[in-house]
Amino acid sequence: MTQQMQNDRLLKSRLKIRHLRLITALDEYKNLHRAAESMCIPQPAASKLLAEIESIFGQTLFIRHARGLTPNLQGEVMVRNAHVALRTLLLANEEMSALSQGHAGIVTVGTVVAPMVELLAEAIERVKAQHPKLKISIDLDVSDVLAHKLLDGKLDFSLARLPYGQDPAPFLYHELWGEGIHFLCSDTHPLTKKRNLVLSDLSAWPWVLQPPGSPLRTALEREFSAAGVVLNENVVNSTSALAALIMVDRSTYITALEWRVARLLSGLGRFRVLTTNRKISLEPFGLLQLAGRTLSPGAAMLYDTILELAQATGLPHRTLEAGSISN
Numbered sequence: 001m002t003q004q005m006q007n008d009r010l011l012k013s014r015l016k017i018r019h020l021r022l023i024t025a026l027d028e029y030k031n032l033h034r035a036a037e038s039m040c041i042p043q044p045a046a047s048k049l050l051a052e053i054e055s056i057f058g059q060t061l062f063i064r065h066a067r068g069l070t071p072n073l074q075g076e077v078m079v080r081n082a083h084v085a086l087r088t089l090l091l092a093n094e095e096m097s098a099l100s101q102g103h104a105g106i107v108t109v110g111t112v113v114a115p116m117v118e119l120l121a122e123a124i125e126r127v128k129a130q131h132p133k134l135k136i137s138i139d140l141d142v143s144d145v146l147a148h149k150l151l152d153g154k155l156d157f158s159l160a161r162l163p164y165g166q167d168p169a170p171f172l173y174h175e176l177w178g179e180g181i182h183f184l185c186s187d188t189h190p191l192t193k194k195r196n197l198v199l200s201d202l203s204a205w206p207w208v209l210q211p212p213g214s215p216l217r218t219a220l221e222r223e224f225s226a227a228g229v230v231l232n233e234n235v236v237n238s239t240s241a242l243a244a245l246i247m248v249d250r251s252t253y254i255t256a257l258e259w260r261v262a263r264l265l266s267g268l269g270r271f272r273v274l275t276t277n278r279k280i281s282l283e284p285f286g287l288l289q290l291a292g293r294t295l296s297p298g299a300a301m302l303y304d305t306i307l308e309l310a311q312a313t314g315l316p317h318r319t320l321e322a323g324s325i326s327n
Helices: 003-012 017-029 032-038 043-057 073-100 113-130 143-151 199-203 215-226 241-250 259-266 297-312
Strands: 062-065 068-071 106-111 135-140 157-160 171-177 180-186 207-209 235-237 255-258 271-274 285-290 318-320
Touching (some): 017 032, 032 043, 043 073, 068 073, 106 113, 106 143, 106 297, 113 135, 113 157, 113 297, 135 297, 143 157, 143 285, 157 297, 171 297, 180 215, 180 259, 207 215, 207 241, 207 255, 215 255, 241 255, 241 271, 255 259, 259 271, 285 297
Parallel strands (some): 106 135, 106 157, 207 235
Antiparallel strands (some): 062 068, 157 285, 171 285, 171 318, 180 271
């Protein structure tokens, strides 16, 4: 059967929202009885729905075992797209409701900390000046979590990196810029009185850093290792920049932040950037969206404004089609 014939068969099938709801419920509970309960239907009805779904697609989607059900490879594809389809319908309802109330629509954008400091904030300010009733929500998280939220249909797009190991095929990526890492301490820290700092000067002090495996932590550890310097074992791991800043403000802890964040915070008068003889850089950030999914008018306005600002400020950017993103 050709791909076109398969697509026609799916469009002519009786796939319903309740089928998608069962798929997502099975993904959550991994148990047919509990999935049926969550939908307020009897288990035999849920079994019939699952049989209908597998008949529509012409293949088994879930592996049955004593503990319940788990999706096979085809089932994982169906689970992911069922989440996206349901989320898209909910967003369509929210957007139509917003338009009926005189708003310009709804945008949910994900971001890691660094781009949020200047580029996203300026883009939002510019868009809201023209469309004050546009509802914009910001989801602040790490890149790998944001990528999964995109796949689940919870975000319109994100300012982030494509995480290592993530399949690039579902995404469209506009690379924007790279960031340098800078060290931040309190303005009363003893190191602020020392000149010509090297990494060994910093190594003896306690740290609060992003968890092991994060891009920033990996780049930092790689640079310390290349310099032959052992990082202090007294390290607090935190994904929260706010928690890190509180610890830095109250003690002799040092943290590492992207340059835009460090520059902004050092201007507040409570923190100081420590400059060393080593330049540490992170992988570039970019705009990440699902390939083949059209952005809503509000999301497209914000997306295009970010690209315009990046170009106006001289930030290099390039577009990589789905599947061509290098790790």
